[in-house]
Amino acid sequence: MLACPRCGLPLASRDGLLACDNGHTYPTRPHLDLLPPGKRPPNEGPGDTAEMARRRAAWERRLDGETGVGERAALERYLDTIVPRLRPGALVLDLGCGTGDVLRRLGARYAQPLSMVGLDISPPMLDAAYRALRREPRAVVARASTRRRLPLRDGVVDVVLRRLAPALPDEVSRVLKPGGAYIMASFGPARWRELYDALPEAPRPKASREPALDTLLAQGFAAAEYHAWRGSELVTPLEALDRLLMGPAAFHVDQGRDLPRLQDLALEMSEDGVLRLTTDAEVTVGVKG
Numbered sequence: 001m002l003a004c005p006r007c008g009l010p011l012a013s014r015d016g017l018l019a020c021d022n023g024h025t026y027p028t029r030p031h032l033d034l035l036p037p038g039k040r041p042p043n044e045g046p047g048d049t050a051e052m053a054r055r056r057a058a059w060e061r062r063l064d065g066e067t068g069v070g071e072r073a074a075l076e077r078y079l080d081t082i083v084p085r086l087r088p089g090a091l092v093l094d095l096g097c098g099t100g101d102v103l104r105r106l107g108a109r110y111a112q113p114l115s116m117v118g119l120d121i122s123p124p125m126l127d128a129a130y131r132a133l134r135r136e137p138r139a140v141v142a143r144a145s146t147r148r149r150l151p152l153r154d155g156v157v158d159v160v161l162r163r164l165a166p167a168l169p170d171e172v173s174r175v176l177k178p179g180g181a182y183i184m185a186s187f188g189p190a191r192w193r194e195l196y197d198a199l200p201e202a203p204r205p206k207a208s209r210e211p212a213l214d215t216l217l218a219q220g221f222a223a224a225e226y227h228a229w230r231g232s233e234l235v236t237p238l239e240a241l242d243r244l245l246m247g248p249a250a251f252h253v254d255q256g257r258d259l260p261r262l263q264d265l266a267l268e269m270s271e272d273g274v275l276r277l278t279t280d281a282e283v284t285v286g287v288k289g
Helices: 050-063 070-085 101-109 123-132 169-175 193-198 212-218 237-244 255-269
Strands: 012-014 017-019 025-027 090-095 114-120 139-143 157-163 176-187 221-235 275-288
Touching (some): 050 070, 050 123, 070 101, 070 275, 114 123, 157 169, 169 176, 221 237, 237 275
Parallel strands (some): 090 157, 157 176
Antiparallel strands (some): 017 025
């Protein structure tokens, strides 16, 4: 299943390391680390920080107690798209797996034999994923870049997942089996637009992925589909700020500057000082020919 991200040859266990026949080796402790040494691609960063991982893991634990509204609803719809495409013995690859929350929830929904591989470049996120998946023997997570050659053999993956993470389309196509599915989830452009109007420094979600359908077809996918859902959710100013700080927006947000802005916006929206924010989620699916 696993392959050397430098040369593509199969990896095997040797003296506590993973190695290929060309002599490339990769440590397995404290993480399975399949990130090749050397210069990073110019668009590859170090990944999420320990503080981002802490905030995200705490928020995902709170999601377990929420009903199907807002981002919990978007997550459930994402899972609803994935599960029907699984078959007993399938291999699922999660690009940018973060805390492992999607794989944990997927495993809870699907009781049949299944193999799940999560890749992330951030060691703090991998620490969180190990904790989240400690009771899920069907899952393994590894440090790897989704902006380089993926550490898997050609044509071995049944379903590739990508949620708010970068990827190389040619690599996704390479590792997918014929008939395999590439399922991408993202925020739509209207997500939290009221908040982003009040915080112009924070990066907004990008434009809709719907035009990407033609791109998927041009890349050799035999079919493509697109789903979008909009709604609203009630969020306190402090929770909204916390959720911004658990992702890349943290590099653009200042709590001392922005919390008062959100508090003012909440008072404009309601007497109880709660933000009513637009939710906008998208899922795009490509099926390899």
